[in-house]
Amino acid sequence: MTHWIKGWLAVIAIATPVAAAADAGPTLRSDSTSEVIVAAANVVRPVLRPEGVQRASERLAASDAGFRTWIAGFRSRAIVAGIRKPTLDAAFAGVRYDAGVIRRDRNQSEFSKQIWDYLDTAVSPARVANGRKALDHNSAALDQIEARFGVDKEVVAAIWGLESAFGAVRGGEPLIGSLATLAYDGRRGEFFEEQLVAALKIVQAGDVAPRAMTGSWAGAMGHTQFMPTSYLSHAVDFTGDGRRDIWSEDPTDALASTAAYLKHFGWTKGQPWGVEVRLPASFDPSLARRALTRNPAEWANEGVRDTAGRKVPNYGRASILLPGGSDGPAFMIFDNFAVIERYNKADAYVIGVGHLSDRLKGGPAIQAEWPRQHRAISASQRKEIQRRLQRRGFGVEKIDGIIGPNTIDAIRAFQKSAGLGADGFPTQDLLTALGR
Numbered sequence: 023m024t025h026w027i028k029g030w031l032a033v034i035a036i037a038t039p040v041a042a043a044a045d046a047g048p049t050l051r052s053d054s055t056s057e058v059i060v061a062a063a064n065v066v067r068p069v070l071r072p073e074g075v076q077r078a079s080e081r082l083a084a085s086d087a088g089f090r091t092w093i094a095g096f097r098s099r100a101i102v103a104g105i106r107k108p109t110l111d112a113a114f115a116g117v118r119y120d121a122g123v124i125r126r127d128r129n130q131s132e133f134s135k136q137i138w139d140y141l142d143t144a145v146s147p148a149r150v151a152n153g154r155k156a157l158d159h160n161s162a163a164l165d166q167i168e169a170r171f172g173v174d175k176e177v178v179a180a181i182w183g184l185e186s187a188f189g190a191v192r193g194g195e196p197l198i199g200s201l202a203t204l205a206y207d208g209r210r211g212e213f214f215e216e217q218l219v220a221a222l223k224i225v226q227a228g229d230v231a232p233r234a235m236t237g238s239w240a241g242a243m244g245h246t247q248f249m250p251t252s253y254l255s256h257a258v259d260f261t262g263d264g265r266r267d268i269w270s271e272d273p274t275d276a277l278a279s280t281a282a283y284l285k286h287f288g289w290t291k292g293q294p295w296g297v298e299v300r301l302p303a304s305f306d307p308s309l310a311r312r313a314l315t316r317n318p319a320e321w322a323n324e325g326v327r328d329t330a331g332r333k334v335p336n337y338g339r340a341s342i343l344l345p346g347g348s349d350g351p352a353f354m355i356f357d358n359f360a361v362i363e364r365y366n367k368a369d370a371y372v373i374g375v376g377h378l379s380d381r382l383k384g385g386p387a388i389q390a391e392w393p394r395q396h397r398a399i400s401a402s403q404r405k406e407i408q409r410r411l412q413r414r415g416f417g418v419e420k421i422d423g424i425i426g427p428n429t430i431d432a433i434r435a436f437q438k439s440a441g442l443g444a445d446g447f448p449t450q451d452l453l454t455a456l457g458r
Contacts, residue, residue: 085207089119092206096215103219109226113198120203123195123239127208134401137345137370138392144184144374150381153179156188157382163274167260171281172291178281180378181365182273185247189273192245193238197221201241201250217241220250229257229265236269244268245276256283287364288357293337295362295376296355298388299326301342307445308434310342310352312427321354329389345369347447351390396449407448410456411436 097110143149157164157179164175179188186192201221204214221241225232237243241250245268248257257266260278268276302325309324318326318334326342328334334354343353353373362372377388399407404423412418416432425433430446437444440455 085121086119089203089206093117093202096202096205096218099215100219100222105219105222105226109222113222113225113232114202115232117196117199117202119206120199123200123203124207126239127204134398135370136392136394136396136398137373138350138394139398140370141374141377141388144370145378145381145387149183149187149378152188153183153378153382156182160273160277163260164277167274167278167281170260171278171285171289173281173284173289174291174379176379176382177284177295177362177375178277179382180375181280181362182246182277183378184371184374185242186245189245189271192236192269193242193247194236195239196233197235197237197241197243197250198225198232200237200239204241214241217250220254224250224253229267230269234269245273246280248276248279252283253279256286258282283364284361287361289361290338290356290358293356293358295358295372295379296340296343296353297334297337298329298390299334299342299352299354300329300331300390301326301352307344307348307443308438310344310445311430311434312341312343315339315341318354326354343369344445344447345373346392347396347449348443348445349393351388351392396451399448399450399453403450403453404448407433407453407456410453410458414456 093114097114100110101107157175160179164178167173167178168175182188198218198221201214201218205211205218208214221235224230225235235243238247242248243250243253248268253266253268257268257279258275259266260275261267261272266275266279268279299321305324305326317339318336321340321342322333326334334340337356340354340356343355343359344350345353359372359376362375365375366372381387401423404425405421407425408418408421408423408429411429411432412421414436416435417428418432419428425448429448433448433452434444434446436442436456437446437452442455
């Protein structure tokens with residue numbers, strides 16, 4: 023969901039509570055969902071002393087007063103954007119500043135999961151089993167969606183599984199209040215104000231009532247967790263009832279909207295997202311970069327084969343991906359990888375969707391072993407890697423803790439200079455090798 027807030031959360035997004043609850047499966051009732059949420063919240067916390075409670079109450083009152091002033095100003099901007107006064111009155115009735123949303127926004131974990139830990143949950147045996155049940159239960163709708171949009175039904179189902187555990191964990195936050203709070207007091211006020219205006223347009227169009235517009239604290243909605251702007255651009259009324267309903271128990275509109283989104287961004291029917299491959303011992307890991315694409319026959323000339331030792335069929339130009347470094351599995355990835363990436367930029371998420379879809383088709387588990395000896399590195403450690411690379415002159419543009427193409431290229435350049443395998447993979451060992 024990079025078109026959604028997950029693009030901002032990036033790798034952190036792959037460790038959401040949805041993953042923890044995913045194995046509850048598509049038959050989880052709403053009362054069971056509530057039990058999951060309540061159980062997660064029922065943890066021991068320090069109890070505020072009376073004066074602490076008073077100070078917290080005073081801060082909340084001050085924030086709410088500022089929030090009211092902000093809403094008054096926002097209403098004028100919303101009217102300019104085409105939102106009518108009755109829509110604003112209905113949407114903001116009873117809306118108050120939500121301190122809990124801001125706490126969650128500002129207290130995200132500094133650590134992200136290693137990709138193998140994420141995939142253990144994302145493509146667990148229970149999730150695969152639940153996915154097959156979901157496919158069977160919704161087979162008629164998914165077959166029609168695949169025929170209409172040309173997107174594999176298993177890919178659509180895999181996104182459904184990772185985003186909401188096949189509809190079990192869709193989020194129950196009132197979106198108008200959450201988005202307004204984040205627009206007023208969040209780290210990305212302009213972004214969330216845009217989402218809030220989009221949400222009001224959805225309400226104004228009659229697709230959903232304000233109180234029924236619920237989702238995650240960060241504004242993602244429905245079975246496949248659309249942000250409001252993406253909903254406006256890509257949601258479809260597949261059932262023909264006059265509403266693009268991604269919130270109800272019937273997931274059809276949400277699944278069709280996801281397929282429409284993938285089609286819009288160039289999904290190629292019949293092309294895999296990627297194929298697990300085996301690399302020859304002589305393979306230069308610096309060749310494993312997204313910018314370097316070759317057709318499968320050219321990769322075969324380098325000794326690259328699938329896990330059965332065969333040449334990969336010609337699905338189009340592809341690059342080699344080493345998501346766990348040289349010691350982990352290798353994948354030959356095609357254009358459809360980048361299409362799934364429009365949902366969420368994290369490699370772990372894209373591989374999770376792709377591999378879950380393969381398993382739903384009856385494919386095997388990933389064959390190669392992951393380098394589980396590598397511990398996860400924190401955001402501060404990722405920034406420190408960037409600082410040390412920059413001090414050594416390896417061309418890191420920003421110290422932001424995001425290991426993107428620029429940082430990966432810098433890591434590879436350092437690894438080559440130090441006589442190390444140039445796989446671009448950030449580890450504790452790399453941090454040590456960079457010195458101070």
